[in-house]
Structures are given as structure tokens and as C-alpha cells.
Amino acid sequence: MTQPSPVLRVIDLQVSYYTEAGRALALDHASLELYPGEKLGMVGESGCGKSTMALAMMRMIKPPGRIEGGQVFVGDTELTALPEEQMRKARLSLISYIPQGAMNSLNPVLRIETQMRDAIKEHKPEMSDAEVQERIYSALESVELRRSVARMYPHELSGGMKQRVCIAIGISLSPKVIIADEPTSALDVVTQRQVMETLDRVQRQIGSAVILIGHDMGLMAQFVDKVAVMYAGKFTEISPVRDMFTDPMHPYARALIESLPTLDNKGVFKGIPGLAPSLIRRPSGCAFHPRCAHAMEVCRTVTPTLERLPNGRLVSCHLYDHQGSPVNAERRTAG
């Protein structure tokens, strides 16, 4: 009867970094909805705001950065309104974050089980030691690591194993939302596939939603249900993965897809001309207009909004009207 309600709602989230050169608007009114079990990929060039978005959802933005507006809900809990102490509890139990470069996020002088126990005890002080130990083993087993890994130190593990330990920590309290920030960028393809398969299976088991951040479009094609393309702190297009790869609507998303090497276009190199914009002096209107092959007069002056089209896709571009049909250029400039 009723549609399931979204597990994650991000509404108009805004983050700025205050640098000596001026204010950099890293995240500009970013909104997002995610349903239980959904896997969303967030892609874009370095500096487009993907990691800022993740950190802002976790409320882990550090000065000179500041969350300047917007709300983040996980289920009915508004994270952005929680006192700091409760937010600490919410991290890992409601929403967890698997950082980039797992090799460096584990403490080298503590055994794996000690690090996992710290995290679990912090959130569930009422659990007995035996229960905690059981939770550690089941978390390790769910990422296909032997129980004996619990007694090891990080240097005894390979990169892929360390990454899986990080996933095990991230899922140990069955959070509703898991954010994985380039979880496999330092791994070779075989280990990468192994880690992603693990994440996929675990996510199914606990039914949580996953946000995968990265710039590897290949990984997105293989793993996620929906792709969100970011550019200069804004979402330009959010579409189901199949639509995104077969019929990208936003010119930036299209350029991104066309720049990808596949088996069939050997020797064709199509880069995206121009440079990523400065977040301090962002271009007027649509931030992509200086690099856009289809830029019109209106693009220079009016910032497009992210529109929900009848087919469920979200696009922020003047090239399309509310129905998602291409508008003709003359009419746009005249109006």
C-alpha cells in the first residue's frame, strides 16, 4: 500500500570551507534520498564535494569547514539536531563510514579485536564480554575472515584483508546507512572485486543502504543501483545506473561516461576539456557552463535546479524542461 519511507534524507545540506583565499562553497544545497537496501554511487572529479558530503552526513567536518545549513535524517532521527554526545552514539550504530585508505585507519599497535571491542563497547556498554566477542567473530566471519584474524595486528594482514576488517567494524552494529569512501582505490582488481562482493553480501544481510563514493565508473556500473554525479558541490544528475550508462542526460554526466575506456572503443580517447572550477570563484549560473558544449545564454546567469522528471530521474540542466524533454535553444534564450 504505502511506499517504504526513505532511510536517509539529506535536505539542502550546505558546507563551506573558510580559507585565506576566501570562502569555498564545497557543498551547495545538496539533497538526497535513499531507501533501505539501495546502493547509490556518488561520482565526480577530485574536489567536487563527494567526500565533504560524506563527512557532513557524519557531522565530521572540521574547521575551517562548517556545516552552514540543511538537515540529515536517518529514519526519523535528525542527525543535524542531535547533541554531540548522541551524535557520537549514532555514528556506527545508525550511520557508519568506511574511510579511504583502510591501511592507515587501523591502529598499528592494537590487535584487531581490541579495536573492534572499543567500538562496540562504546555504543553498547551493557553487552557482556562474551557477547561482544561473539559479535566480533560474527562480524569478521561475515566479511570472510577467519576468527584468528581477531588476534592479529594490522601489519600481519594484506591490504584487502585490512579493508575487510574496516568493513567488519563498519557493519558490526548493523547501521542503517553505510558510507564507503573509495574503499578499494589502493587495491588491485582481484582484491577489489573480493572486497566489493563482501560489501554487497553484507549489505544484503543487514538490509542497510550504501553510498559508494569514488571516481571509478567501472566499479559503479558493477555495484550500484543509482548513480549521483556531482560537480562543484552540486548534484547534476541522479539516475538509475542503467539509464546513467546508456542515456546520460546532463552534459557533464555524458562527458564522463564518454571518457570511459571500454572494450569496444579501443584507442578512442575522449577527455573532458577544461578544468574543474574553483570553489572560491565559482562560475556564475550553471557551474559547468564554461566547459559545456551546449551552453546557452541562460546557463551563464541562472543556476539550474535539480528537477525530478516524470521518469524518476533527477537532472539539473537548462537543456531539459519539467518533462525532461529537450528544450529548444532559441526559446530558452528568449525566455
Added chain:
Amino acid sequence: MTPLLEFRNVTKIYTKGLLSRAATTALDDVSLKIEDDRPTILTVAGESGSGKTTLAMLLLGFIPPTQGKILYKGKDIARLQGEDRITFRKEVQAVFQDPFAVFNPFYTVDHLLTVPIEKFRLARNKSEARDKMDEALSAVGLRPEDVLGRFPHQLSGGQRQRINVARALLLKPRVLVADEPVSMVDASLRATILESLRKLNREYGISIIYITHDLTTAYHVASSIIVLYRGSVMEAGDIERVIRDPQHPYTRLLIDSIPWPDINRKWGQTEIVAREQEHGSVETGCKFASRCPFVMDKCRQAPPPLYQVADKQAASCYLYDQQPALARERLSEVLPA
């Protein structure tokens, strides 16, 4: 005819300390030739720890081989002196992985280009030097006025990496070693760098050794490939054949795990045997035996030779022992230019 560059049965073993007997064979009996008259792009592929960077370091003369010889124009690079040594240093150039680390943040990027001009006395005066810089930058698709006089932090990773390529180009090298040149660059900028590498090969006749774990980009630039696994050649040949029709079980696993950005091409048909199992295995046979789904008894007894599975393809695997064996020294015969 003397090859431009030759690896003759090169082995590199790293030992830990003086007392420990633990040793790692980073590269195991590799022979390779780059011909003078046929500029090629050769990919050396493999996962972390496969020995691909060791191969680059050996080739650049940064580390000596434990066994075997590396010859440049017929001369052992470990014994080069005087003029020959300068020629080698000039003609064999490198582009490394990290486009951030090679720049000194206190100098403008011009510094990276003027130093080699001075050191190798490439120009007689300032205006000639400037012309050479302009030419090299234009060749990699940069506008000199966009980048000269700027500091490294003012440029994108893609621009910086192309300046590195331009620096190498200034010296009119014969061989360029590119060690993961695009892995730290945004996907949208990779295409431009790969394009400039290919241009160097085609228009300037420079042979490129492209070292990577990314088979997608390798497929697009290279003409031949060597797949390494823990220091040994698993498979080698024409890149078109090896990527589209891999024969060695390891190459098959590798290629099956490439996340192609293609919605209709799902990865992961072959099952992965966990890598942890390697530890403690005795290193007498094939190095891939502990993870191989087709492992046989003899795989654990002696390492398989290379078998020529097609005209331009060889695999080091007993599954192909019906095929003629190919001596390790003749590996280059299956690598098209």
C-alpha cells in the same frame, strides 16, 4: 642487430638484513628486448607485489639486478661510463605515479623543464630553451602560456602529469618508463594523458614501457603485454589476444575482475580463491598453484615453462603442455611492436 634495450635473464632478490634468510624474489628470470627500429608500447601488468615497479627500477638503473644483465644499445648499464652514461640517462626517461611529489612547491613549474635543459646542454641561449619548452608542452596538449610561470599547486593533477611527460620529451628519449602514470589522476583527465603517451610513441618514435595494474587503460594504449605474478611471467603476447582471450588461469581471473564501465558486461564469473592461502606455501612449483582452480600435481613440483599458445601469445601453465615450449629468452618473439 643490437636491440635498443635488453633484459637478459634478469632476477632480482631482496633480502632482509644481513642475518635473516628470508628473501623475496621480486623478479624471476625475465628476458626482454625492445628493438631499435620498432617503437612499441609494452604494458607490464600485475597486482601489488608482482614485481612491476622492480622491473622499472632495474630498467632505469636505480637498482642492480641480482642475476642477469640489462643492456642498453648492447652495453651493460651497470658499467656505463662517461659519454655512454650521459646518453643512457638522457635517452631513458621516466614518468612516475604521483604527479604531486615530483614538483618542488617553492619553484614554478618552469624549473622542472629548465633544469634538464641546463644539465644536458640542450639549448644555446634562453630563447632557444624557451622554444624547446614550448614545443614539448604543445606536444602533450598544453598551452605554454597556461602553465609556464605557475606554481605546481595552481595546476591540476592532469596538467602536472602532462608537464612530466613534456619534461621527458624535452630530452628526446628513446625509451620512456611510465610507472602507473594515470592511477592518481581523475578518470576524466586520464584520456588526455594516455593520448599524449601514444602521440610520443607514434610521432616521436619513443618506446614506452607502461607499468600498471589497470588493464583497461593498458588495453587502450599498448600493443603488447606481459602479465607478472609474484615476479614471474604468467602470460605475454599481443594485447588484443591476451585481453580478449586470456589463457593462463591467473590472467583469466584478472581480466574477469576488471570492472568494465559497461552495464551489460558483468564482472566475476570466475571464483576467487582467497589470497591468504599463499602464506607458508612452498615455492617450488607454479607461484599461482595455491589459488589456481585447475591446479594439478605437477604444478606444485616445478615451475611451468612458457608455452606458445598462439602465434603472438605465450602462457606459463601446464594446461598448455601440448603446445610447443618457448624458451624464456625468446619471450620477445610473441610481443608485437
